[in-house]
Amino acid sequence: MDPHLLRKLNEARRERKAAIMLTDLADGRNRLVMKGDPVAGELGEAIEKAFRTGKSGTVEAEGQRFFLKVHVPSPRMVIIGAVHISQALAPMAAMAGFDVRVIDPRTAFATPERFENVDLVADWPEDALKDRPIDAFTALVAVTHDPKIDDWPLISALKTGAFYVGALGSRKTHARRVERLTEAGLGEAAIDRIAAPIGLDIGAQSPEEIAVAILAQVIAALRKPAQPGRD
Amino acid sequence: MTSQTIAQATDDQLDPLMVAERWMLDGREVAVATVIETWGSAPRPVGSHLVIDAEGSFSGSVSGGCVEGAVISEAAGVIASGEPKMLEFGVADETAWRVGLSCGGRIQVYLERVG
Structure with a gap:
């Protein structure tokens, strides 16, 4: 393994960037491919698929055998609003493998008693996300339906290409949200990415059921993106 | 926030490729073993790494402990x-039976030197 590429790979992983270490199994030579790097032919297709599925494996291409080790950052979930739904969603999402943070500037909601063993930040999203900005491997779930709290993270998530962006609120609330986000300069395609009403339509009623509907929708966005290869 | 930071630090401590880089920077000679193919019930998935230095110190795993030796x-x-x-x-x-891949699976491991 090329020591220089090993360092570059680890650097990419620390920066939460997706990368593939390619090894030619005949001569042991490596190549580091970052997500979005153009690679032609059969190998390019295999690389694209590996990034999409996150699965490492051997590939026969151009008459050679390669090993593709896929490094994809662990998915994060940022929940805006320390509400009843979040109390159910945070532990469920953690169980499903997400690295979860709950953010709410309203200190009456964001109390450790309500969120035991959860990474909880009682601050404005702008400040609470300084040390870990929203990225492409983050799901943003905004459930306060207070524009003062929800709008900034929603805009940030749409701009940084978070793999999932969902917002709680009635159709009326969402219509007003669309107006505000349009005024903020976001295009229709970006705004359309917001899952609203939030969650899969499973007829969920209780906060716990709504949490299941949201988590299922987030997992679908992660594992079955609507337009594979879009990025 | 702190629990997350600690989790991150621990991950880095145990992550075989991060370990390989640290050992390399310390001037140690390092080999990386990678599970590249599995058949049947293999204990560790494709892509799992074990890193080893010239003294036989190691970190990570390519099986549940049965073929590491x-x-x-x-x-x-x-x-x-x-x-x-x-x-x-x-x-x-x-040989594998002797080293004890008792789970009944079969694995292929690629072993390479760093550098």
Whole structure:
């Protein structure tokens, strides 16, 4: 393994960037491919698929055998609003493998008693996300339906290409949200990415059921993106 | 926030490729073993890494502990020669049975030197 590429790979992983270490199994030579790097032919297709599925494996291409080790950052979930739904969603999402943070500037909601063993930040999203900005491997779930709290993270998530962006609120609330986000300069395609009403339509009623509907929708966005290869 | 930071730090401590980089920067000679193919019920998935230095110190895993010993003993040769090596362990293999891949699976491990 090329020591220089090993360092570059680890650097990419620390920066939460997706990368593939390619090894030619005949001569042991490596190549580091970052997500979005153009690679032609059969190998390019295999690389694209590996990034999409996150699965490492051997590939026969151009008459050679390669090993593709896929490094994809662990998915994060940022929940805006320390509400009843979040109390159910945070532990469920953690169980499903997400690295979860709950953010709410309203200190009456964001109390450790309500969120035991959860990474909880009682601050404005702008400040609470300084040390870990929203990225492409983050799901943003905004459930306060207070524009003062929800709008900034929603805009940030749409701009940084978070793999999932969902917002709680009635159709009326969402219509007003669309107006505000349009005024903020976001295009229709970006705004359309917001899952609203939030969650899969499973007829969920209780906060716990709504949490299941949201988590299922987030997992679908992660594992079955609507337009594979879009990025 | 702190629990997350600690989790991150621990991950880095245990992550085999991060370990390989640290050892390399310390001037140690390092080999990386990678599970590249599995058949049947293999204990560790494709892509799992074990890193080994010239003294036989190791971090990570390519199985549930059953074939690590064999991989580590092969590592010295790979570190010395610089030639990568393909290793295979499975129930059909006498050696593998002895080293104990008792789960009934078969794995292929690629062993290479860093540098």
